[in-house]
Amino acid sequence: MKLKEALEKKKFIVTSEVQAPMGDDDPETLVENLKRIRGRMDGVAIADVEMEGIVGDSIRTCELLNENRFDAIYQTTTRDKSRIQLQKDLNHAHDSGVENLLVFTEDYRISGDSLQETMFFHVDSGKLASVLQHLRDGRTVDGKDLPSPVDFIMGSGVESPWGKNVPKQGMNELETMREIGTGYFLTTPIFDLDQFEKFLKQIKTFNVPVIAEVMLLRNAAMARFINRHFKAGLVPDWAIQKLDKAPNKLKASVELFSDTIKGLRDLCDGVHIITLGGIDKIQPYLDAAKIR
Structure with missing residues (x-):
């Protein structure tokens, strides 16, 4: 089922993301790894990526995924793009058969397959609105x-750790993205379900589906790396301790993931799984969380 249909039918959405092949990476290897989750995801996001001067062809990767019966999501930022460049990229994506677009409003993002990859996203909503309106009008x-x-079916990222105290600027930003045509909001990684529930009550007036990011943490070292290099406190201490003290690290990792998913089913409209290089190891996690 495609993402658009899943949203229309108000299913519990499940999406994930991978990094576009870089340099000599084999695109077919990416497809082979993704075959493990075929039929278990409503969409797979591919981010704009540039590392050490090498650019991954995210639009071609989206095209490849669509050819292999995955519903690709083109993930991009407006920060370093002119209106002309943004228009060119979106038009190229559309001509390649891409139906889904994902943009972000926060200032940092962990994305793709690698812990060494840091993506910085900032949406210029005025620029994005102008380009989208022109494209929708056919000019x-x-x-x-x-x-x-x-x-496109468009999703936009939102900063979710505020709980019940979403600042006015944040609410205004959400309203702007809703007016532009956002079909769903995608949160930052969720660990504290009580705090997240308070956040959802704050933004329910927008009447926009909310998909929660869930991070697949395989060990405590990975969690500490994220807190040290991306955002302090992003992974809470209790989660790190659970992974650190467990005699069976895989079991603890799977439990942390599945418990979070189970709690989110009663709160929001879906989950977006950040695998951090573990897309080929995701099956026991999906099984434990009863995802398809």
Whole structure:
């Protein structure tokens, strides 16, 4: 089932993400690894990636995933793109058969397959709104006609650790993204379900589906690395201690993941799984959480 259909039917959405092949990486290896989750995900996001001057072809990767019966999500940022470049990328994605777009409003993001990959996203909502409106009207930002209108099922990221105290600026940003046409909000990683429930009560007036990020943490060292290099306190101490003290690390990791998923089923509209290089190890996690 495609992401659009799953949203329309109000299913509990399950998506994940992978990194576009870099340099000599074999795209077919990516597809082979993803075959393990075929039928268990409603969409797979591919991020814009550049590392040490090498750029991953995320749009071509999206095209490859669609050819192999995965519903690809083109993940991008407006921060370093002009309106012309953003328009070019979105038009290219659409011409390649991509139906889903994912953009972000927070200033940091852990993404893709590698802990060494740091993505910084900031959405210029005015720029994005202008480009999207032109594309939806079937014209370019400089007034030229396009062969046909261009549109996407769009998700946008939201900062969720505020709990019940979402600042006015944050609420205004959510309202802006809703007006632009956001079909769902994607949160930052969720560990504290009580805090997340308070956050959801704050934003329920927007009447936009909310998909919660869930991080697949395989060990305490990985959790500490994330807190040290990405955002202090992102992974709470209790989760680190659970992974650290458990005699069976895999069992503790799977329990942490599945317990979080089970709690989220009663709170929000779906989950987005950050595997951090573990897409080929995800099956026992999906099984424990009873995902398809």
